[in-house]
Amino acid sequence: MSGRIRVAVTGLGVRTPAGNDVKTFWSTLLDGRSTARTISSFDASGLPVGFACQVPDFDPGDYVTGKQARRMDRTTLLAVCAAADAIGDAGPTEVPPERRAVVTGTGLGGNETAESTLLGPGGPTALYVPKVMHNAAAAFVSMRHRILGPSLTVSTACASGGHAIGEGLRLLRDGSADLVVAGGAEACVSPTILLAFHRCGALSQRVAEPERASRPFDAARDGFVLAEGAAFVVLERLDDAVRRGARVYAELAGYGRTSDAHHLTTPDPDGAGAERCVRQALADARLSPADVTHVNAHGSGTPLNDVTEARVIARLAGQAPVTSIKSVIGHAIGAAGAIEAVASALTLHELLAPPTINLDAQDPLCEIDVIRRPRPIAPGAVLSNSFAFGGHNASLVFAPNT
Structure with missing residues (x-):
């Protein structure tokens, strides 16, 4: 870098x-x-x-x-x-x-x-x-x-x-x-x-x-x-x-921002805009999808959004364990991405990912590794996604301080 x-x-x-x-x-x-x-x-x-x-x-x-x-x-x-x-x-x-x-x-x-x-x-x-x-x-x-x-x-x-x-x-x-x-x-x-x-x-x-x-x-x-x-x-x-001897939780290494330009409230079903956003964030961090060791998903719990995001994650970082903290704290709309960014920084700082709760039977259309209990993660990139009404997409990449 x-x-x-x-x-x-x-x-x-x-x-x-x-x-x-x-x-x-x-x-x-x-x-x-x-x-x-x-x-x-x-x-x-x-x-x-x-x-x-x-x-x-x-x-x-x-x-x-x-x-x-x-x-x-x-x-x-x-x-x-x-x-x-x-x-x-x-x-x-x-x-x-x-x-x-x-x-x-x-x-x-x-x-x-x-x-x-x-x-x-x-x-x-x-x-x-x-x-x-x-x-x-x-x-x-x-x-x-x-x-x-x-x-x-x-x-x-x-x-x-x-x-x-x-x-x-x-x-x-x-x-x-x-x-x-x-x-x-x-x-x-x-x-x-x-x-x-x-x-x-x-x-x-x-x-x-x-x-x-x-x-x-x-x-x-x-x-x-x-x-x-x-x-x-x-x-x-x-x-x-x-x-100055400050404590560093993580490096904020990459940022992506794209638009679906598809529908005001429904995501583009093939996830093209979201995928471009993730790729942009990883490229900005000068990292590859293989470097991602954890994904803090947007994971809203809505039928269409979860499937679309899961497809994007599976295509780009299918090996990475995935968490949605919205299962615990709900969806705070404009604050959600910031709250999840804090969780992502803590995950990297502690090398421990929190679980996704209420996952009784995973949707077979969401072919990703969703964490059900706290799991240690390897040092690497943590990806945090936010996908919004209006087709607005934001992805942040956090990396270890090395």
């Missing part, structure tokens, strides 16, 4: 249904404990699907004042807390504010504010626009940490978090920044979004057993479980990280 900038992952921060810190998040994934529950934040008894994966015991009080919190949507609050933890985890840096950047991803932005205003009395307040705008999270993270370089927002549905981290990699490589805080956030567990996804046939209907509803690659899968959350990483040049 000589001749170009190598990029290290030196900080991680999460707010997820599996935990509000990286240690708890990782433990829950390895234990394979489903986080799907009956919704607690509002009365969902009248909805056809009344369960989701929500962030438990979320309290932003240690990060923002009450006045500040009233100016932020829940999506932004999740982002601010996760980003602050990632920055703290990375440790002190001498990078000047002008050379720092932030990139956030979100699919729905300030959805909680938008929905409560739409359904509630009185109409919008003076804070409505600042709370619902998609770039609010990037703005607040930059203000809190005095990030004076690029402050960007990506919105590509379920690929938003993956794209945000990939674009952070590009900022470092093209010299626009020396340190990047990148990730995604989403707070979309709401009556309108649940009903909308239900009506388009995307959600699992297993209302009698929510814990078993998210079942990627299983023959009896019937849709995803809606989730919320946030995850951020700190990226910096590997040489800089080594020089």
